[in-house]
Amino acid sequence: MAAEGRGRRQSPVLRIRSELPMRWRAGLAVGGLAFVFLLWVWESSRSSGAVIVPSPADTWKAVTAAWSSGQLGKDFGASMGRIGLGYTISMAIGLVVGLLMGSFTSIESAVEAPVAFLRYIPATALTPLLLLWLGIGESPKVTLIVLGTVFFNTLMVADVVRAVPQELIKVSYTLGAGRLAVLRKVILPHSLPGVIDVARINLAAGWLMLVVAELLAAQSGLAYRIVQAQRFHQVDIMFAMLIVFGVIGVASDLVLRWLRNAAAPWARP
Amino acid sequence: MTLSPPESPPELAEPITPEPPATPAGTRKLDMVRVIKTFPARRKAKPVVAVGPVDIHVDQGELVCIVGTSGCGKSTLLNIAGGLETATMGDVSVDGEPVIGPGPDRGMVFQGYSLYPWKTVAENISFGLECQGVDRARRAERVKELLAIMDLVAFADRLPKELSGGMRQRVAIARALAPEPDILLLDEPFGSLDAQTKLAMQEFLLLVWQRTGATILMVTHDVEEALFLSQRVYVMHGRPGRVVEVVDVPFGRSRSTQVKRSPKFLDLRDEIQELFRQPLD
Numbered sequence: 276m277a278a279e280g281r282g283r284r285q286s287p288v289l290r291i292r293s294e295l296p297m298r299w300r301a302g303l304a305v306g307g308l309a310f311v312f313l314l315w316v317w318e319s320s321r322s323s324g325a326v327i328v329p330s331p332a333d334t335w336k337a338v339t340a341a342w343s344s345g346q347l348g349k350d351f352g353a354s355m356g357r358i359g360l361g362y363t364i365s366m367a368i369g370l371v372v373g374l375l376m377g378s379f380t381s382i383e384s385a386v387e388a389p390v391a392f393l394r395y396i397p398a399t400a401l402t403p404l405l406l407l408w409l410g411i412g413e414s415p416k417v418t419l420i421v422l423g424t425v426f427f428n429t430l431m432v433a434d435v436v437r438a439v440p441q442e443l444i445k446v447s448y449t450l451g452a453g454r455l456a457v458l459r460k461v462i463l464p465h466s467l468p469g470v471i472d473v474a475r476i477n478l479a480a481g482w483l484m485l486v487v488a489e490l491l492a493a494q495s496g497l498a499y500r501i502v503q504a505q506r507f508h509q510v511d512i513m514f515a516m517l518i519v520f521g522v523i524g525v526a527s528d529l530v531l532r533w534l535r536n537a538a539a540p541w542a543r544p
Numbered sequence: 545m546t547l548s549p550p551e552s553p554p555e556l557a558e559p560i561t562p563e564p565p566a567t568p569a570g571t572r573k574l575d576m577v578r579v580i581k582t583f584p585a586r587r588k589a590k591p592v593v594a595v596g597p598v599d600i601h602v603d604q605g606e607l608v609c610i611v612g613t614s615g616c617g618k619s620t621l622l623n624i625a626g627g628l629e630t631a632t633m634g635d636v637s638v639d640g641e642p643v644i645g646p647g648p649d650r651g652m653v654f655q656g657y658s659l660y661p662w663k664t665v666a667e668n669i670s671f672g673l674e675c676q677g678v679d680r681a682r683r684a685e686r687v688k689e690l691l692a693i694m695d696l697v698a699f700a701d702r703l704p705k706e707l708s709g710g711m712r713q714r715v716a717i718a719r720a721l722a723p724e725p726d727i728l729l730l731d732e733p734f735g736s737l738d739a740q741t742k743l744a745m746q747e748f749l750l751l752v753w754q755r756t757g758a759t760i761l762m763v764t765h766d767v768e769e770a771l772f773l774s775q776r777v778y779v780m781h782g783r784p785g786r787v788v789e790v791v792d793v794p795f796g797r798s799r800s801t802q803v804k805r806s807p808k809f810l811d812l813r814d815e816i817q818e819l820f821r822q823p824l825d
């Protein structure tokens with residue numbers, strides 16, 4: 276009998292939900308990034324004909340050139356302005372309506388059906404209509420960002436609010452809190468980290484709407500620059516803008532994660 | 545079967561510490577008369593009669609328990625007393641005034657998950673006072689007092705997630721006591737605690753009750769807990785739940801865990817448990 280012992284030995288690395296040391300995790304993350312980077316280098320080295328993939332070095336040159344010429348700053352400012360305004364409006368509406376929906380069954384009943392219907396209309400399909408109605412200024416772009424995210428934000432905030440334990444609300448009433456106090460002092464603070472998470476998750480949809488708006492009708496912006504670059508076959512600029520998009524996305528994700536933990540240390544896992 | 549009142553004082557019912565003077569007792573605090581609760585029909589199901597008719601009362605300074613099997617409507621009754629649910633029929637009053645909704649005069653404690661997780665222990669305790677617009681200095685004073693009573697002084701600035709289960713329930717009790725309620729309503733407050741912690745909390749509750757002179761109505765499914773803590777036990781059973789027996793507990797206001805080994809205690813326990821073996825309806 277060569278039995279080593281009872282049970283099946285578990286792999287320290289490949290076990291499901293294994294607790295890897297931080298250094299291992301960091302190492303694997305660097306490895307993953309390096310893999311993507313090498314793939315890029317390899318593709319660019321063998322690119323030819325119509326499929327031109329600029330090298331990382333060329334892309335970096337395009338980024339720095341766009342930056343020093345002031346073009347990148349201007350495009351970045353234009354895009355950030357649109358998404359900043361549109362997404363702020365969307366979150367504000369989502370927060371108020373979601374809070375009411377999650378708290379009052381009456382409002383939920385009235386709002387849920389229309390929101391559920393509107394949510395399934397792809398907001399991008401509204402672009403021609405918005406251009407027709409609102410012209411080609413800033414308002415159709417901001418409106419598209421709002422329309423493309425507000426329903427998701429509303430429904431997800433409502434879910435977060437519904438997750439406030441019933442006992443917490445009941446106990447608040449027995450402590451003398453009125454409805455307004457329960458909303459302000461119990462439901463809102465309990466929902467805060469969840470709401471920030473909703474903002475973080477749906478921000479990606481906000482970027483998507485921004486890009487669609489800028490591709491179709493704009494005179495500035497990061498996505499507009501990509502369309503422009505296409506005209507002159509400036510693949511390096513296209514890549515530069517894509518990289519900028521990625522960096523902004525990662526940065527906003529990190530900022531919102533940090534904000535969540537700073538605003539609600541009690542909810543930290 | 546007659547469980548109450550006992551003819552002769554039981555042998556081991558000697559109080560361990562001298563009996564404190566009786567509270568200005570006798571005045572009725574909570575009075576629930578012929579209370580019935582029916583939950584409305586859902587889908588094709590008929591309306592559910594959850595409880596009743598039930599008569600329950602708690603006098604000034606009493607500690608009374610409702611004990612019963614799961615689903616017999618204990619929580620429903622307590623919620624009605626707290627004003628969180630309305631009785632379908634019957635009268636519910638506190639100090640002679642009808643209960644029409646929840647209020648800080650009836651503090652409630654639930655089984656768990658009811659502390660504000662973003663507030664520190666002190667802030668949790670302070671919440672009720674804040675809602676009533678008590679000024680900051682007076683609030684701090686009251687919180688300090690309760691932290692001392694609840695043996696939580698060292699944990700004033702901790703968050704609930706940093707506390708043990710027993711401590712959390714102590715905070716919940718302190719928070720309910722802060723606005724000086726007329727009556728404290730406890731719904732299985734020790735139900736999720738381990739056996740040792742539970743025992744310690746029971747002794748602790750007795751101590752708090754003696755020190756503060758609070759009037760307490762507590763729901764539990766633990767017969768021993770009910771007998772150990774209370775002066776009167778309402779035994780509920782059946783569907784819809786009814787009070788099948790009222791037990792006057794003959795052990796005095798202050799008791800030690802030794803009471804749990806006395807023959808009288810064991811007899812009462814067995815008799816109540818026998819009641820639960822009766823078929824429902």
Ligand SMILES: Nc1ncnc2c1ncn2[C@@H]1O[C@H](COP(=O)(O)OP(=O)(O)OP(=O)(O)O)[C@@H](O)[C@H]1O
Binds near residue numbers: 583612621
């Ligand atoms: N909102 C509701 N709608 C319909 N039926 C309900 C509702 N709340 C409670 N009930 C029913 O009423 C009865 C009593 O419920 P209750 O929660 O008061 O029992 P309980 O004695 O506290 O039980 P447990 O010991 O499990 O906490 C149960 O049969 C339950 O199914």
Ligand SMILES: [Mg+2]
Binds near residue numbers: 618620731
């Ligand atoms: Mg219950």
